[in-house]
Amino acid sequence: MPMSKSARSDPSDVSGNTPVNIPAPAVVPLSDLAARIEAVLFLAAEPVSEAELKNVFGVATGEITAALAELEGHLAAGHGLVLTSAAGGWVLETSPHFAEVLSLFRDTAQRGRVRLSRAAVETLAVIAWNQPVTRSEVEDLRGVRSERAIGTLLSHELIRISGRRKTSGSPILYRTTRRFLDVFGLEAIVDLPGLEELMELGAGPSEEAAMEDRLKEHCIEEGTGEANDAP
Numbered sequence: 001m002p003m004s005k006s007a008r009s010d011p012s013d014v015s016g017n018t019p020v021n022i023p024a025p026a027v028v029p030l031s032d033l034a035a036r037i038e039a040v041l042f043l044a045a046e047p048v049s050e051a052e053l054k055n056v057f058g059v060a061t062g063e064i065t066a067a068l069a070e071l072e073g074h075l076a077a078g079h080g081l082v083l084t085s086a087a088g089g090w091v092l093e094t095s096p097h098f099a100e101v102l103s104l105f106r107d108t109a110q111r112g113r114v115r116l117s118r119a120a121v122e123t124l125a126v127i128a129w130n131q132p133v134t135r136s137e138v139e140d141l142r143g144v145r146s147e148r149a150i151g152t153l154l155s156h157e158l159i160r161i162s163g164r165r166k167t168s169g170s171p172i173l174y175r176t177t178r179r180f181l182d183v184f185g186l187e188a189i190v191d192l193p194g195l196e197e198l199m200e201l202g203a204g205p206s207e208e209a210a211m212e213d214r215l216k217e218h219c220i221e222e223g224t225g226e227a228n229d230a231p
Contacts, residue, residue: 030074033057034067038092047089116152123149124158128180128192132162132173150174158183 030038040056041048053064068090072083081092094102116124126141127133138146153159162175176189186192 028074031067031070033059033063034070034074037064037067038071041083041090041092044091047085047087047091049089052089116156117149119144119146120149120152124153124176124180127153127159127174128176128189131175131189132165134165134171134173136171138174 029035036057037053040053050061050064050068053068054061057064068083075082075092080095080098082095084091084093122142123138123146126138130137130141135146135150138150150159154161156179157177158180159174160177162173164170165173180186181188
């Protein structure tokens with residue numbers, strides 16, 4: 001007879017006998033108030049006091065206290081977050097039991113961050129707005145050599161070689177990549193802000209400068225100065 005979905009075998013039974021069916025523990029959902037408090041605390045940047053929660057939900061202090069106790073017990077039953085009292089309020093924090101894996105995640109995420117110099121950011125902005133574009137065209141727009149900056153962008157897979165221009169010398173053409181779109185949260189290159197949109201936002205008439213500002217928000221710049229051909 002197949003085992004019911006509401007039961008499971010006891011893994012400690014290694015005698016060869018028929019496994020003992022143990023009912024799976026029932027999952028008790030949070031009350032509506034406790035769930036709403038959880039959502040508020042999840043979004044809050046600072047500890048939220050019980051008085052603030054009382055004002056938000058328009059219920060008695062005792063109900064807030066009970067809902068917080070319910071939420072605390074719910075999270076303590078094997079969840080990745082815990083409810084903590086801090087600075088006269090309540091916050092949601094990651095469970096200290098997962099400190100090791102969180103540290104590993106932070107290290108991995110940091111290694112995966114795109115780290116660009118100012119020269120590389122400018123070069124990427126020029127390529128994004130003028131693609132496909134050759135190195136000499138990039139250098140004409142920037143006014144400085146850009147060979148090393150282009151090499152850096154290629155190594156980060158933010159740009160790619162997309163062919164050669166059919167002119168004297170057949171110079172290499174560069175375009176942005178799918179990773180460029182992913183890094184900057186774009187669905188397609190057409191989602192880059194247009195000149196009209198930038199003007200309405202008061203960003204100024206220079207598309208390249210506006211894109212550079214946007215790139216700087218997402219990239220970590222190294223160093224304070226800029227060489228003519230910094231990577």
